[in-house]
Amino acid sequence: MNVTGHTRRPASIRDVASAAGVSYQTVSRVINGHPSVKHSTRERVLAAIDELGFRRNATALALASGRSRAVTVLTANTTHYGYASILQGVEEAARAASYAVGIGVLESAEEVAVAAEVRRAADAGGGLIVIAYDPAGVGALAAVPAELPVVGVVETPATPPGGDRPWVWTDDREAAYAVTRHLLSLGHETVHYVAIPSSTRRTSARTTGWRQALREAGAPEPRPLQGNWGPAGGHRAGRKLAQDPSVTAILCGNDDLALGVLRALHENGRSVPGDVSVAGFDDAPHSAYLTPSLTTARLDFTGLGRAAFALLHGVLEQSAPIAPHRVSVPELVVRESSGPPPAHV
Amino acid sequence: MNVTGHTRRPASIRDVASAAGVSYQTVSRVINGHPSVKHSTRERVLAAIDELGFRRNATALALASGRSRAVTVLTANTTHYGYASILQGVEEAARAASYAVGIGVLESAEEVAVAAEVRRAADAGGGLIVIAYDPAGVGALAAVPAELPVVGVVETPATPPGGDRPWVWTDDREAAYAVTRHLLSLGHETVHYVAIPSSTRRTSARTTGWRQALREAGAPEPRPLQGNWGPAGGHRAGRKLAQDPSVTAILCGNDDLALGVLRALHENGRSVPGDVSVAGFDDAPHSAYLTPSLTTARLDFTGLGRAAFALLHGVLEQSAPIAPHRVSVPELVVRESSGPPPAHV
DNA sequence: GACATGAATGTGACCGGTCACACAAGGCGT
DNA sequence: ACGCCTTGTGTGACCGGTCACATTCATGTC
Structure with missing residues (x-):
């Protein structure tokens, strides 16, 4: 394909436009499925897109439109089973919605450090999912500025730690x-x-x-x-x-x-x-x-992660309601380690 | 601080500029530590930055400069100990260098699916770290286009799976x-x-x-x-x-x-x-x-992750050499589960 | 005193998209 | 025939930074 040896930079909509003999705006319309584009024109543009291997630049999209199709998961840990599974659930759901997933680890629960980490996550753009099962996470949730879209994954339904923010929980x-x-x-x-x-x-x-x-x-x-x-x-x-x-x-x-x-x-x-x-x-x-x-x-940690993403997704796209959400009922699993007490007690 | 009730959008360098009575370019110089800025001017700009709570927009930075200060880790799994620890190591090192960390899970090892996932990761911008301990990971590493900066985390030093790409390994x-x-x-x-x-x-x-x-x-x-x-x-x-x-x-x-x-x-x-x-x-x-x-x-999986990031960081900033790297010597830990064979055999 | 030099600062274009609007062509009512 | 709405398309500004270059002013040199 790429006959010239140069590492040419990827094609932009203007490249596609001139290849198809239309304006860049028409290309934009085709990409976004805008209805009023003549069928023949659309075909031509699609052919050019295909030929040049055009992929919409996510950075430019984010800058111009404001929405970044990304979420960042803020967590105190990535290796413990529960945390890792939540992360996995988020990623799964995000992938399905073609969102990018970022992660930020809250290494210390110290207030200043947590706040700094929240800022970093905010800089990445997009929404935030904070796993607030521990002091660091709770602190992070509290430190998120009000205007940022965020979903908390919390343990207790009693006191919503983030005030009126959406959250998900298992019971x-x-x-x-x-x-x-x-x-x-x-x-x-x-x-x-x-x-x-x-x-x-x-x-x-x-x-x-x-x-x-x-x-x-x-x-x-x-x-x-x-x-x-x-x-x-x-x-x-x-x-x-x-x-x-x-x-x-x-x-x-x-x-x-x-x-x-x-x-x-x-x-x-x-x-x-x-x-x-x-x-x-x-x-x-x-x-x-x-x-x-x-x-x-x-x-169901994976389900919890999926639900957290779904909720955030709704917030980001202003589509779904933002009611808090209990994810699945926990299930008692009885195995060998429990039995009746010894008789002599 | 924010007296007006409006959710005003964050301050840009132009806002800072007019607040400090200088041009936006001068603000840019201050941010980037450019030497030729008069001391008094710099002070004034810094004061304005502080007052407006200015933070440099990462998206705009990425678009304008081309470098995105981000890495994406591509892995088949996030919950298994080794994988999760590598991820944790990467995050740790990335955080220290103020890089953002993204993750992408290779759910299937099927070639088309893997290639799609690689494209998604590439769209996120920045460098790639591919954990190639399994078929999906190896496929992903192979599917990464040559022009993309990538580091492989591989198991065997014998056959570098990604050709001449930098990689790290434990023995x-x-x-x-x-x-x-x-x-x-x-x-x-x-x-x-x-x-x-x-x-x-x-x-x-x-x-x-x-x-x-x-x-x-x-x-x-x-x-x-x-x-x-x-x-x-x-x-x-x-x-x-x-x-x-x-x-x-x-x-x-x-x-x-x-x-x-x-x-x-x-x-x-x-x-x-x-x-x-x-x-x-x-x-x-x-x-x-x-x-x-x-x-x-x-x-030392965490160390492996850190090393992978360090290597990628070097590639991205054209500073460090890109030699493959053996990370730490594995250590035998003898515990109760091993002992001499039974006598009668 | 004229002129090159460097420090300090400003201007315009650009990255790759989106958005608001302008505009030409065609169909329809009167 | 005229105006008007709809469909299809193009133009210019903008998002928030960076980059290359232009400009201003003070200083040192001959």
Whole structure:
């Protein structure tokens, strides 16, 4: 095709125009499917587009029209299962709508750093999706200037962190409630909780659901232990819980935490589920293959990401309504790690 | 600040210019640190910039100058540990250089789909980083037009898949070699292998390293089993291997695969490492907390991502050389899952 | 004192699209 | 025949920056 050896720059609409013998505006009309273009002219232009391999320059489009067909996902992490899956969901939906997806990682939760990262994301143009499951994310959502189109992915439906902004959520509280009830129904006197870093200073939705189930059952409410995101945090918390013989059931804020807890229990000679039952949260891909396999609550993160994009898309194109949106009902997945408490307790 | 209720559009250099009583070009000079601007003028302009909250419009910059300060990462997956970590590394380095990061997922390995995805990424402007650890990625790298700046993240140093393009790699072959040798040194007669989908029709670097170690030791070379990426594939392969009493050591193409294998061995009543030793690849965060904890080869994926960006950055700014680059030496991590073969074999 | 030199600043065109408007040609009502 | 609306097409300005070049003024040199 490109006979000349030069790295010629890509064809513009003016190149196409002169090739087709029309004005650049007519080319623009053809590209945008404007109705009033004579059939024969359109054919000619399309042929020229095809021949020159013309592709509409996204940068110029963004500058001239103001809309950039891009979204940026702001998140504290890209490697944890939940976050990565949300991102994947966003990308999937964005690809289908031919939007570009950018990502920005909130490395620190410190206010100044978060604000800087939000500005960077804003510079990229287009809409913003902020994963606000943790302090950094919540801070970012709050730091987004009012005029910017943004959708929050949040954990709790109770207090919309971004004020009147659109947001999507999975019902973490309901999920935690369901798992806790499952454990109680097996006969455990109470359920201990190893928490993920909460999104606010106050308690997270997961904590709330857990507490609600205990309260309804009239069970004692032990203090939640603070974990991190990863297995290391769970391991630390698990070591403490393993010392206490009265502990027979442990709910963990996510599956990684649960993994750490399982390990700690094992190291301390307490069997699962014989001595202690353990449940996780998220249903990460490996949870089904652990030994013992993990009882957990499955959340549809990919769907959450897709929904977040759909909502933002609606905002950006002023088409869809911007009602907040609960994405799918969480599902309790019972596996080997939960069972009745030991008889002698 | 914004006293008028209107959502006024952000300040441009011309706004700043008139506020400071200079021409727009002078503002441009100040922004770009051009030397020949009188000190007092510069002060005045900076004050105006500050007051109006001016931020340079990235889109206009890209259109006018041609350079877009953006990279797009093309990958087959965002949730698996290795891929996600590479992405994280890229983002980290890009953020430090104030580049924007885009992502594109190669959902199918089918040629037409891959080519379309590459075009989409190209439209986003800036450079490309292609993770070419799998067929889709390799196809994408090959489909990138010659004039586009691109860096490949590849597994094998032997055959640069993108021709003369810059690339980065970790020494997977060396890592597989080291792990296999470790297992042989424990006394196993041979080591079986459960493979990840190879990047080419031929064998992957990991397979090569494994085979080389066997050959050097004069050990029999069993046929590698094909797994997927996830634990499910490992589980399937593990079930087959568990039937064969002669199998005493298994190397897996990644830690997820190893997890599936561990589970399958457990289900079939074979103990690890008592009856069978298992080793993984990648050192995913949860591998240290499994029971038994997993012997594996640690690869510096984040560093790989950072290096990929650094290389691309060099290409884009015509500063650095574009030599391919081996990123860090893989490290053997010995944990509980490997040990001597059972005595009676 | 005339003139080259360099520092400081301004002007106009351009990147590749879109948008608002102008304009020519054809069909229709009167 | 005239005006008027509709269809098809072209022109100029604009988005917000950069780039190449022109201009002004102070300074140093012969």
